[in-house]
Amino acid sequence: MSWSARSAAVGIGIAVWLASCVAPTATKPRAAPKPPTSAAEEEPPALNPFGPVKHEREDAVPGYLEMSDGKVYCGNLYMTRDKRLKLWDAQLERQREIPLRVVKQIDCKVQKEWMEKEWRFKELALDQKLYTGRTYPSREYAHTVTLQDGRKIAGPLAEIIYVQPFFESSDTPNRDPSRLEPQRFMLHKRDKGDAGTDLKSLRYVKLVKLGPDALEEGKRKAGKQK
Numbered sequence: 001m002s003w004s005a006r007s008a009a010v011g012i013g014i015a016v017w018l019a020s021c022v023a024p025t026a027t028k029p030r031a032a033p034k035p036p037t038s039a040a041e042e043e044p045p046a047l048n049p050f051g052p053v054k055h056e057r058e059d060a061v062p063g064y065l066e067m068s069d070g071k072v073y074c075g076n077l078y079m080t081r082d083k084r085l086k087l088w089d090a091q092l093e094r095q096r097e098i099p100l101r102v103v104k105q106i107d108c109k110v111q112k113e114w115m116e117k118e119w120r121f122k123e124l125a126l127d128q129k130l131y132t133g134r135t136y137p138s139r140e141y142a143h144t145v146t147l148q149d150g151r152k153i154a155g156p157l158a159e160i161i162y163v164q165p166f167f168e169s170s171d172t173p174n175r176d177p178s179r180l181e182p183q184r185f186m187l188h189k190r191d192k193g194d195a196g197t198d199l200k201s202l203r204y205v206k207l208v209k210l211g212p213d214a215l216e217e218g219k220r221k222a223g224k225q226k
Helices: 003-022 212-225
Strands: 061-067 072-078 085-089 094-098 103-122 125-147 152-155 159-164 183-187 190-192 205-210
Touching: 061 159, 061 212, 072 212, 085 125, 085 152, 183 205, 205 212
Parallel strands: none
Antiparallel strands: 061 072, 061 205, 072 159, 085 094, 103 125, 103 205, 125 152, 125 190, 159 183
16 A cells, blocks of 8 residues: 555544544433422421310329319329429438429428518618518428339429319310310429418418329319319
8 A cells, every 4th residue: 555545544544533532422311400499398387276286295194283272183293394303302412303203292391481571672772671561471391202112202392393184074065275274383492472461371282192093082182172
């Protein structure tokens, strides 16, 4: 082969190679882009204000609470979520934290009570007090917590307990939904009443009993009050 023919063949090969480099290749068709997600689709479903409301607490314990005037409140008893009774244990000299589910009974006794004089600061004289002529009741309490295993722990206690009452019958017509609202009660270390009131009017939580048997006992007590 002459030199010119050889050069022509090389040129044809290069042209074919270049054509193969720039030739379009088969590609998969692109998927259609997804429509943008709206903000409403990303948010959780809205709560229905007219839907059923869950009133029961999974950590609630059946039982009853009795006030110093004899009034009894039956139902499910519970505290603020993840809260425990905090009681100073004088024997161990440390604070105990007790979940309500292991408690059988809480008894409250009056350690000391008296009528306190009401004082107020004299106008424009922050260091001089004047007696108003009125008094108010004051009281100090001691509590004894009895556990389900019979152990007792005594000491000052200040906690909030809620009582959610029961409906005795599900077919009661025109039930009042407000009866399902929990009632709030305070266990005090020390308490005082309003000026002009007496010690008898200063009510306090006298007894708390927990458990199914306690609930039935509370219902019998409450039934006698009607």
